[in-house]
Amino acid sequence: MIPSPTSAIPGEGTFSLAPDDPITTGSPQRTAITIGSPELTAVATQFLGDTRLDSPHLQLFSAGASSADAASAVRLTLSSAGLDVVPAAAGVRADGVEVDERYGLEVSPEGIHVWGATEEAVFRGLTTLRQLIAVHGTDIPCQRIIDGPRFAWRGLSFDVVRTFHPPETVRRVIDMCALYKLNVLHLHLTDDQGWRFEVAARPELIKFGSLGAMADRPGGYYTPLELAELNRYAEERFVTLVPEIDFPGHTGAVSRAYPDLTTELPGIPLPNGGHLEFHSLDPADPEVWTFVEDVVDALIPQFPRSAYLHIGGDEAWGMSDEAHAAFVRRAADLVRAKGKQVIGWQETARANTAPSDLTQYWLDIQDIDAISARPDIPEFLIEHLAKARHDVPKALERGSKLLVSATTYLYFDRPHAATSKDPAQEETRARVGLRAYQPATIQDGIAWDPVDNTPGVTSDDQLAGVEAAVWCETVTSRDDLEFLLLPRLPGAAEKAWSHTTPTDWPTYANHLAAQSPTWRHRGWTYFQCSEIDWH
Known part of the structure; x- marks a missing residue:
């Protein structure tokens, strides 16, 4: 089990x-x-x-x-x-x-x-x-x-922007969550590469913002009817869909739809000679807040079961700290005024928002140290990582609960470290997963504890829960997605639900091996890693 x-x-x-x-x-x-x-x-x-x-x-x-x-x-x-x-x-x-x-x-x-x-x-x-x-x-x-569960929030953050995943794929992911007693599917609905839901007052978001995805993959969006059906499907399986609008950064799709709303920040030079261009929403522009309110008003009714609205707030590169904090505070106030509770990525802790706002902790010290030490990392990212060291202490100091999504253990867009027992999967293993991260084994995914491995945390009561994340920069198909999710997702569920710690690897490996017939019956693709003696 x-x-x-x-x-x-x-x-x-x-x-x-x-x-x-x-x-x-x-x-x-x-x-x-x-x-x-x-x-x-x-x-x-x-x-x-x-x-x-x-x-x-x-x-x-x-x-x-x-x-x-x-x-x-x-x-x-x-x-x-x-x-x-x-x-x-x-x-x-x-x-x-x-x-x-x-x-x-x-x-x-x-x-x-x-x-x-x-x-x-x-x-x-x-x-x-x-x-x-x-x-x-x-x-x-x-x-x-x-x-019974250790934590009340047990989730998966699902990037449907870098690769657009149709409703059928979302339903398959909901089924995976339900099988392992995860009760949250957090949908990352907006980013530089696309916009994935309708805003009646802002039709250009669908006309232009939804067209693309990463690497020239096809775009798309969910209609209100499709979202209603997905919410119903999830509710029948006791999974709550939590929506995310990512701003003030990650707004390239907004820029394509409404270029006058975004500020194009100076391109940042990269070691390979290229440039990164960033767009952000200016908190001093009144038109920006009309837009934000239109978006929030459209999104809330499409996710009626969620008590939370995720406001993003991460990686607002090129913005001043003061402008970023001003935007986050006003966006959080607006969401609360609309009757929803607020969650944001860990950078929102810099805005000193309300203690009731949840802080999603993702940049853990191991990855900050590993990435910062690389010679090819641009200076702006080094500076961002240096600031990230202080996010969790700030959140805890103001009384915010942490949602643990630490990159080292819970980011499923890491490459798989072990080989596959199926040689045909080795091409996929070489291609799928961000090379910025060190490859991880399946055992790595359970060899940690949400309290012991979160800096400054000494008690379960300081945490909102545990949420894994799958980002789709390298995902080209549903098979690629499931290749990253399985067999990792059960490990995230083990850490979120089970009171038994530490997890005994041989026992867990045997239990994991016994899951594979169910996956095959369901038609789910999974990485047949050599660590496991699959049934």
């Missing part, structure tokens, strides 16, 4: 699921599933559909739901009995709602019982059962699991 549960006590024997047991209401035969509360019908239906996809050869279930008094293979109930032994999750939830996700799962010779205080908790328990079925087939070892 990934992530590993808080407590798993083995029992004697097994329980055998019968492949020919249908789900029928009031059947005199044993039924596949009993729903103890009407509220659990949706999670039971979702479980049955997922199990068919995870393990299509089993064909365990047909349709419908049984009455509560029928004998059944799986029984679902709303109850918190025995769950208080698991600590309540630290941090904050992206939907702004306090939800108890702790669950129990008991397999006995008589059947399987899954319970939790909320629908979401039962869904998490059924997700564990999905993994048990995928690994063990119809004969599930008897055991008692009591489990």
